[in-house]
Amino acid sequence: MEFPGLGEHCSERTCKQLDFLPLKCDACGEVFCKDHIRYDDHKCSSAYKKNVQVPVCPLCNAPIPVQKGEIPDIVVGAHMDKDCKYNPAQQKQKIFTNKCLKPGCKRKMMKVVCEQCGGNFCIKHRHPLDHDCKGSSHPISKAGYAALIRASQAAFKSIGAIGVPPDGSLQHNRCRW
Numbered sequence: 001m002e003f004p005g006l007g008e009h010c011s012e013r014t015c016k017q018l019d020f021l022p023l024k025c026d027a028c029g030e031v032f033c034k035d036h037i038r039y040d041d042h043k044c045s046s047a048y049k050k051n052v053q054v055p056v057c058p059l060c061n062a063p064i065p066v067q068k069g070e071i072p073d074i075v076v077g078a079h080m081d082k083d084c085k086y087n088p089a090q091q092k093q094k095i096f097t098n099k100c101l102k103p104g105c106k107r108k109m110m111k112v113v114c115e116q117c118g119g120n121f122c123i124k125h126r127h128p129l130d131h132d133c134k135g136s137s138h139p140i141s142k143a144g145y146a147a148l149i150r151a152s153q154a155a156f157k158s159i160g161a162i163g164v165p166p167d168g169s170l171q172h173n174r175c176r177w
Contacts, residue, residue: 012036024048059086100124100129 007020011030019033027039027046039047039060054063055072057079066075080086100107105114107122116128117135125131 010036012042057084057086060084 007018008021008022010017010019010033012032012129013035015033017033017035019031019036022031022152023034023037024031025039025044025046027036027044030042034043036042036173039050044160047067053072055076056063057076059080062079062085063075064072066072082092097100098109098111100109100123102117102121105122105125109126111121112121112123112126113119114128114131114133114135116133119131119133119135121131121152128135
Protein backbone atom coordinates (compact mmCIF):
# COMPACT_ATOMS: atom_id res chain seq x y z
CA MET A 1 0.00 0.00 0.00
CA GLU A 2 1.47 3.32 -1.03
CA PHE A 3 0.79 6.74 0.42
CA PRO A 4 0.90 9.16 -2.52
CA GLY A 5 0.89 12.34 -0.44
CA LEU A 6 3.53 11.23 2.04
CA GLY A 7 7.22 11.95 1.50
CA GLU A 8 9.04 13.37 -1.51
CA HIS A 9 11.42 12.08 -4.14
CA CYS A 10 15.09 13.02 -4.01
CA SER A 11 15.94 15.77 -6.54
CA GLU A 12 19.24 14.12 -7.51
CA ARG A 13 18.92 12.91 -11.13
CA THR A 14 20.50 9.53 -10.46
CA CYS A 15 18.57 8.80 -7.24
CA LYS A 16 14.89 9.83 -7.24
CA GLN A 17 14.40 7.77 -4.05
CA LEU A 18 11.11 8.25 -2.19
CA ASP A 19 12.10 9.63 1.20
CA PHE A 20 9.59 9.94 4.03
CA LEU A 21 11.88 12.38 5.86
CA PRO A 22 13.17 14.54 3.00
CA LEU A 23 15.73 17.27 3.63
CA LYS A 24 15.67 20.67 1.94
CA CYS A 25 19.00 22.18 0.85
CA ASP A 26 19.43 25.59 2.45
CA ALA A 27 21.39 26.90 -0.56
CA CYS A 28 19.37 25.83 -3.62
CA GLY A 29 16.05 24.93 -1.94
CA GLU A 30 15.67 21.51 -3.57
CA VAL A 31 14.66 18.36 -1.67
CA PHE A 32 17.14 15.51 -1.18
CA CYS A 33 17.49 12.22 0.66
CA LYS A 34 20.02 11.77 3.44
CA ASP A 35 22.63 10.50 0.98
CA HIS A 36 22.55 13.62 -1.21
CA ILE A 37 21.91 16.51 1.19
CA ARG A 38 25.54 17.67 1.34
CA TYR A 39 26.49 20.36 -1.19
CA ASP A 40 29.14 18.16 -2.79
CA ASP A 41 26.84 15.13 -3.04
CA HIS A 42 24.27 16.89 -5.22
CA LYS A 43 26.70 19.31 -6.89
CA CYS A 44 24.83 22.32 -5.55
CA SER A 45 25.07 25.34 -7.85
CA SER A 46 24.34 27.72 -4.96
CA ALA A 47 26.82 26.25 -2.48
CA TYR A 48 29.10 29.29 -2.73
CA LYS A 49 26.42 31.29 -0.86
CA LYS A 50 26.51 29.03 2.20
CA ASN A 51 29.70 27.00 2.10
CA VAL A 52 32.05 29.81 3.13
CA GLN A 53 35.34 29.09 4.81
CA VAL A 54 37.59 31.87 6.08
CA PRO A 55 41.30 31.08 6.00
CA VAL A 56 43.36 31.93 9.08
CA CYS A 57 46.92 33.23 9.03
CA PRO A 58 49.22 30.51 10.43
CA LEU A 59 51.50 33.13 12.02
CA CYS A 60 49.20 35.65 13.72
CA ASN A 61 45.97 33.54 13.81
CA ALA A 62 43.96 36.39 12.25
CA PRO A 63 41.07 35.57 9.86
CA ILE A 64 41.86 36.67 6.28
CA PRO A 65 38.91 37.86 4.15
CA VAL A 66 38.84 36.28 0.69
CA GLN A 67 36.70 37.71 -2.11
CA LYS A 68 34.71 35.49 -4.47
CA GLY A 69 36.98 34.04 -7.13
CA GLU A 70 40.24 34.64 -5.23
CA ILE A 71 42.51 31.76 -4.30
CA PRO A 72 42.82 31.59 -0.49
CA ASP A 73 46.50 30.54 -0.54
CA ILE A 74 47.51 33.60 -2.54
CA VAL A 75 45.51 35.97 -0.30
CA VAL A 76 47.01 34.48 2.89
CA GLY A 77 50.50 34.70 1.35
CA ALA A 78 49.96 38.38 0.54
CA HIS A 79 48.78 38.99 4.11
CA MET A 80 51.90 37.30 5.50
CA ASP A 81 54.12 39.48 3.28
CA LYS A 82 52.44 42.83 4.04
CA ASP A 83 49.86 43.02 6.83
CA CYS A 84 50.82 40.26 9.25
CA LYS A 85 51.24 41.40 12.85
CA TYR A 86 53.31 38.35 13.80
CA ASN A 87 56.04 39.07 16.35
CA PRO A 88 58.64 36.32 16.66
CA ALA A 89 59.75 37.69 20.04
CA GLN A 90 56.38 36.73 21.52
CA GLN A 91 56.97 33.07 20.76
CA LYS A 92 60.21 33.00 22.77
CA GLN A 93 58.54 34.16 25.98
CA LYS A 94 59.10 31.74 28.82
CA ILE A 95 56.12 30.05 30.40
CA PHE A 96 57.56 29.76 33.89
CA THR A 97 59.37 32.94 34.91
CA ASN A 98 59.27 32.46 38.69
CA LYS A 99 62.41 31.36 40.52
CA CYS A 100 62.45 29.45 43.79
CA LEU A 101 63.63 31.59 46.75
CA LYS A 102 65.21 28.64 48.58
CA PRO A 103 68.99 29.24 48.63
CA GLY A 104 70.77 26.89 46.22
CA CYS A 105 67.61 25.94 44.28
CA LYS A 106 67.67 26.98 40.63
CA ARG A 107 64.25 25.69 39.63
CA LYS A 108 61.95 27.93 37.63
CA MET A 109 58.30 27.10 37.88
CA MET A 110 54.78 28.38 38.19
CA LYS A 111 54.01 30.69 41.09
CA VAL A 112 53.54 28.89 44.43
CA VAL A 113 53.33 31.38 47.31
CA CYS A 114 53.92 30.39 50.93
CA GLU A 115 50.97 31.37 53.14
CA GLN A 116 53.20 32.22 56.09
CA CYS A 117 56.07 34.25 54.60
CA GLY A 118 54.66 35.13 51.15
CA GLY A 119 57.77 33.84 49.36
CA ASN A 120 57.68 32.18 45.95
CA PHE A 121 58.95 28.58 45.95
CA CYS A 122 59.08 25.53 43.69
CA ILE A 123 56.90 22.47 44.29
CA LYS A 124 59.68 20.76 46.27
CA HIS A 125 60.14 23.71 48.66
CA ARG A 126 56.53 24.97 48.83
CA HIS A 127 55.84 23.73 52.35
CA PRO A 128 57.03 26.00 55.21
CA LEU A 129 59.12 23.22 56.79
CA ASP A 130 60.94 22.63 53.47
CA HIS A 131 62.21 26.21 53.09
CA ASP A 132 62.88 27.11 56.75
CA CYS A 133 59.96 29.53 56.83
CA LYS A 134 60.42 32.54 59.11
CA GLY A 135 56.99 33.99 58.36
CA SER A 136 55.08 33.07 61.52
CA SER A 137 55.42 31.19 64.76
CA HIS A 138 53.79 28.05 63.36
CA PRO A 139 55.08 27.03 59.90
CA ILE A 140 52.15 24.72 59.16
CA SER A 141 48.74 24.94 57.57
CA LYS A 142 45.53 25.24 59.57
CA ALA A 143 44.84 21.53 59.08
CA GLY A 144 48.36 20.68 60.23
CA TYR A 145 47.99 22.92 63.24
CA ALA A 146 44.71 21.22 64.17
CA ALA A 147 46.40 17.82 63.86
CA LEU A 148 49.21 18.93 66.18
CA ILE A 149 46.66 20.19 68.74
CA ARG A 150 44.81 16.85 68.66
CA ALA A 151 48.08 14.94 69.03
CA SER A 152 49.22 17.11 71.93
CA GLN A 153 45.84 16.73 73.65
CA ALA A 154 46.07 12.97 73.34
CA ALA A 155 49.63 13.05 74.73
CA PHE A 156 48.61 15.27 77.66
CA LYS A 157 45.65 13.09 78.53
CA SER A 158 47.67 9.87 78.31
CA ILE A 159 50.36 11.06 80.74
CA GLY A 160 47.91 12.95 82.95
CA ALA A 161 49.38 16.40 82.42
CA ILE A 162 48.03 19.09 84.67
CA GLY A 163 48.18 22.01 82.18
CA VAL A 164 45.20 20.98 80.02
CA PRO A 165 42.03 23.08 80.52
CA PRO A 166 38.90 21.20 81.68
CA ASP A 167 37.15 21.52 78.31
CA GLY A 168 40.19 19.96 76.58
CA SER A 169 40.77 22.89 74.18
CA LEU A 170 44.12 24.51 73.54
CA GLN A 171 44.48 28.00 72.08
CA HIS A 172 47.24 28.92 69.66
CA ASN A 173 50.17 30.65 71.43
CA ARG A 174 48.24 31.18 74.67
CA CYS A 175 46.49 29.20 77.30
CA ARG A 176 43.31 30.15 79.09
CA TRP A 177 42.64 28.68 82.41
